[in-house]
Amino acid sequence: MEQFLEARHIVKRFSSHTALDDVSISVPRGRVFGLLGPNGAGKTTLIRIINRITAPDMGEVFFDGHMFRPEDVAQIGYLPEERGLYRKMRVGEQAIYLARLKGMSEHEAKRRLIMWFEKFQITEWWDKKLEELSKGMQQKVQFIITVLHKPQLLIFDEPFSGFDPVNAELLKREILTLRDAGHTVIYSTHNMASVEDVCDEIALINRSHVVLTGNVHEVKQRFRTGLYEVIITDGDISDEPEKFCIVEASECDGLRHFVLQKNPTLSNSDLASLIARHAEIRSFAEQLPSMNDIFLQVVGGIQE
Amino acid sequence: MSKTFIIIQREFLFRVKKKSFILLTILMPFIMVAIVALPLWLSTIKDSEQKRVAVVDATGHYFEALKDTRSYHFFTAPSVLPEFRSDTCDVTAVVLIQDDLTRSTRGLTMYSREEISQELLSYVQTCIDQQVRKDKLSASGIHNLEGIIADIEANVTINTVKWDADGGETSSSTDIAIAAGFILTFLIYMFVMSYGGMVMSSVTEEKTNRIMELMVSSVKPFQLMMGKIIGVALVGFVQLAIWGIMLALLMAVVLPIIIPEGAAAGNVDPSMMAQMNTPVDPAVFNGGDNEMLQALQNLPYMELAIMFVLMFIGGYLLYASFFAAVGASVNSADDTSQFMMPMVFIMIFGLYAAMYSIENTNGPLAFWSSLFPLTSPIVMMVRIPFGVPLWQEVLSLVLLYGTAIAFVWLGGKIYRVGILMYGKKPTIKEMMKWIRYK
Numbered sequence: 001m002e003q004f005l006e007a008r009h010i011v012k013r014f015s016s017h018t019a020l021d022d023v024s025i026s027v028p029r030g031r032v033f034g035l036l037g038p039n040g041a042g043k044t045t046l047i048r049i050i051n052r053i054t055a056p057d058m059g060e061v062f063f064d065g066h067m068f069r070p071e072d073v074a075q076i077g078y079l080p081e082e083r084g085l086y087r088k089m090r091v092g093e094q095a096i097y098l099a100r101l102k103g104m105s106e107h108e109a110k111r112r113l114i115m116w117f118e119k120f121q122i123t124e125w126w127d128k129k130l131e132e133l134s135k136g137m138q139q140k141v142q143f144i145i146t147v148l149h150k151p152q153l154l155i156f157d158e159p160f161s162g163f164d165p166v167n168a169e170l171l172k173r174e175i176l177t178l179r180d181a182g183h184t185v186i187y188s189t190h191n192m193a194s195v196e197d198v199c200d201e202i203a204l205i206n207r208s209h210v211v212l213t214g215n216v217h218e219v220k221q222r223f224r225t226g227l228y229e230v231i232i233t234d235g236d237i238s239d240e241p242e243k244f245c246i247v248e249a250s251e252c253d254g255l256r257h258f259v260l261q262k263n264p265t266l267s268n269s270d271l272a273s274l275i276a277r278h279a280e281i282r283s284f285a286e287q288l289p290s291m292n293d294i295f296l297q298v299v300g301g302i303q304e
Numbered sequence: 305m306s307k308t309f310i311i312i313q314r315e316f317l318f319r320v321k322k323k324s325f326i327l328l329t330i331l332m333p334f335i336m337v338a339i340v341a342l343p344l345w346l347s348t349i350k351d352s353e354q355k356r357v358a359v360v361d362a363t364g365h366y367f368e369a370l371k372d373t374r375s376y377h378f379f380t381a382p383s384v385l386p387e388f389r390s391d392t393c394d395v396t397a398v399v400l401i402q403d404d405l406t407r408s409t410r411g412l413t414m415y416s417r418e419e420i421s422q423e424l425l426s427y428v429q430t431c432i433d434q435q436v437r438k439d440k441l442s443a444s445g446i447h448n449l450e451g452i453i454a455d456i457e458a459n460v461t462i463n464t465v466k467w468d469a470d471g472g473e474t475s476s477s478t479d480i481a482i483a484a485g486f487i488l489t490f491l492i493y494m495f496v497m498s499y500g501g502m503v504m505s506s507v508t509e510e511k512t513n514r515i516m517e518l519m520v521s522s523v524k525p526f527q528l529m530m531g532k533i534i535g536v537a538l539v540g541f542v543q544l545a546i547w548g549i550m551l552a553l554l555m556a557v558v559l560p561i562i563i564p565e566g567a568a569a570g571n572v573d574p575s576m577m578a579q580m581n582t583p584v585d586p587a588v589f590n591g592g593d594n595e596m597l598q599a600l601q602n603l604p605y606m607e608l609a610i611m612f613v614l615m616f617i618g619g620y621l622l623y624a625s626f627f628a629a630v631g632a633s634v635n636s637a638d639d640t641s642q643f644m645m646p647m648v649f650i651m652i653f654g655l656y657a658a659m660y661s662i663e664n665t666n667g668p669l670a671f672w673s674s675l676f677p678l679t680s681p682i683v684m685m686v687r688i689p690f691g692v693p694l695w696q697e698v699l700s701l702v703l704l705y706g707t708a709i710a711f712v713w714l715g716g717k718i719y720r721v722g723i724l725m726y727g728k729k730p731t732i733k734e735m736m737k738w739i740r741y742k
Contacts, residue, residue, distance in 0.1 A: 048517075048724075051517070051521060052520070052521075053517060053520055054724065073520070073521040073522075074522060076521050077521075078517065078518065078521060080514055080517040080518070082514045082517075083514070084512075084513035084514030084515045084517070084518070085513065085515055085518075086513070086515060087513060088318075089318065097310070097314050098518065098519070098522075100310050101307055101310055101519065101522040101523050102521075102522045103522070108662070145518070145519075182549065253415050263635070
């Protein structure tokens with residue numbers, strides 16, 4: 001898969017601590033890349049290095065196949081975690097001003113802005129001062145400003161914080177639409193619930209190191225627990241030490257629930273047919289860990 | 305370059321469109337005119353009521369000397385009547401003369417229920433003094449002594465004449481030169497302080513609301529800084545220009561109404577002006593107004609205008625880039641004071657140096673402080689109406705612009721790092737480090 005952005009062996013030290021220690025990530029083109037990690041792990045520092053807001057002490061960033069050039073920042077749209085726009089300026093004027101600085105003509109900026117404002121149903125905000133809007137409203141405006149100039153790379157730092165579920169869903173859809181339109185997205189968060197919906201690839205940073213990286217499904221596979229949830233209606237199953245053992249059993253409305261621990265050598269269909277021999281299967285599912293579980297396991301495990 | 309222009313445009317339009325700016329710009333000339341005109345106007349109306357003063361003159365000789373004025377009416381009374389003491393009486397004061405004042409200078413007493421006004425006191429004093437003097441002179445028995453003394457007391461007026469470079473004579477007025485120099489100095493001081501401060505607070509605002517993180521991907525910090533400095537300067541120019549035009553118009557309209565006798569001086573016909581530009585014997589002009597006008601005419605306007613604009617731009621550039629660097633370094637507006645203090649101190653020193661330089665415009669204080677770039681924009685303007693050698697002006701400008709460019713460069717470096725640096729407490733040492741960043 002073609003890598004759109006690569007950060008190689010990035011080291012960034014501050015006077016009192018090392019924010020990033022030999023961090024490497026690869027962001028494939030046209031995907032949503034989740035940059036995950038607990039608070040203070042170094043996510044924002046890495047983003048600021050990619051944005052050339054700060055310089056790394058060591059390491060390089062490659063952009064679209066070449067060494068990062070200063071002019072490449074024009075191809076980045078950045079939504080910082082700490083949102084900031086001119087509070088006293090009117091929303092429309094402000095958006096046009098920032099768009100013009102990105103090199104758009106006033107006319108083109110206005111055309112695209114009107115389109116976005118209609119899409120988000122916020123046209124009546126055009127002549128309002130920013131400080132008159134609520135926090136969530138301001139974030140919507142800032143999201144539009146970030147994506148307006150159609151940059152190849154979009155970086156969202158905690159984009160959903162401060163949004164109600166309806167607007168978070170709207171934004172999620174827009175991020176996926178942008179991905180499908182060919183934009184590469186870096187999505188930084190410590191909120192795992194949204195990761196599975198949005199991200200294709202992830203890197204988990206903890207204490208200045210990348211501790212986990214890869215495709216979301218792959219990562220989930222890697223963290224397979226070998227636990228299965230089986231519901232049967234008739235018959236009975238009992239431990240077969242060579243093949244599986246029962247971890248948990250319960251009964252409810254004539255349905256018997258089991259959680260089984262499978263022997264790694266056994267395949268899923270082997271297990272299924274093994275059970276089918278003794279009982280009528282209502283449901284058979286592998287218990288895949290959620291990203292939240294993986295996060296807790298990886299980060300928590302290291303911290304212990 | 306075009307991005308800098310977009311930034312200038314925003315900084316300019318955003319400020320000019322503010323209600324507070326529009327209000328201040330329009331109201332200020334009226335306020336200034338009111339400050340000048342109101343006292344003048346009040347002084348013309350205060351005489352409307354004539355107060356009564358009783359004169360109890362035992363000698364019967366001095367009452368004649370106290371002529372009525374617009375404010376006071378004098379009348380004789382046989383004695384200090386008891387009713388003069390009562391509140392209901394409309395007599396303001398009583399002048400009691402008990403003795404011949406040529407012999408006893410203590411024979412005069414004034415009574416009143418309230419504190420006697422200085423105006424009345426000095427008027428009575430002058431009238432009586434004159435009368436006593438007249439009496440004494442005539443008592444000497446010398447014929448026409450009064451006339452002789454009047455002749456002796458010639459009031460010599462001094463015409464000040466300045467030789468220009470060609471040895472020609474021009475009439476000059478120290479007062480006018482002081483006023484002109486000081487007004488220009490004060491303008492520069494006010495402008496640099498208020499608009500430099502505006503640059504700083506606006507940079508701090510940009511830093512605290514983190515808009516820089518968005519902007520840095522599209523513009524260079526230096527463009528942003530210069531755009532802001534230039535944009536704010538343009539706002540200042542526009543404001544000054546509007547004030548200048550409005551003040552001139554208002555003065556032309558209001559002053560003749562307030563002081564009708566001053567109107568003659570204000571509306572000199574053009575032919576007279578032309579005549580005054582040619583070097584003429586200053587003795588021709590004897591009237592006070594004409595001398596003032598001529599001194600005004602003889603100020604080195606071209607030199608003043610050019611130097612004012614150059615000093616103004618240089619000084620503003622220097623201080624504004626310093627203020628921008630400070631604004632970018634601090635984490636909140638509260639932290640600016642530690643950096644502002646020394647700068648404000650230097651500027652106030654400059655202002656005081658300018659005041660003392662007026663007394664000796666070519667003395668060492670004036671000379672050195674008009675070359676030192678941090679004070680030269682303030683001090684130099686005071687000196688120019690008195691005449692400054694060209695080499696000093698050029699040297700001062702070279703030093704000022706050299707320093708200003710250095711400040712812009714250094715300020716740009718500090719700004720670039722500082723504007724994106726959060727949480728670090730800015731110290732001089734830290735800022736020095738930022739300058740060295742590539």
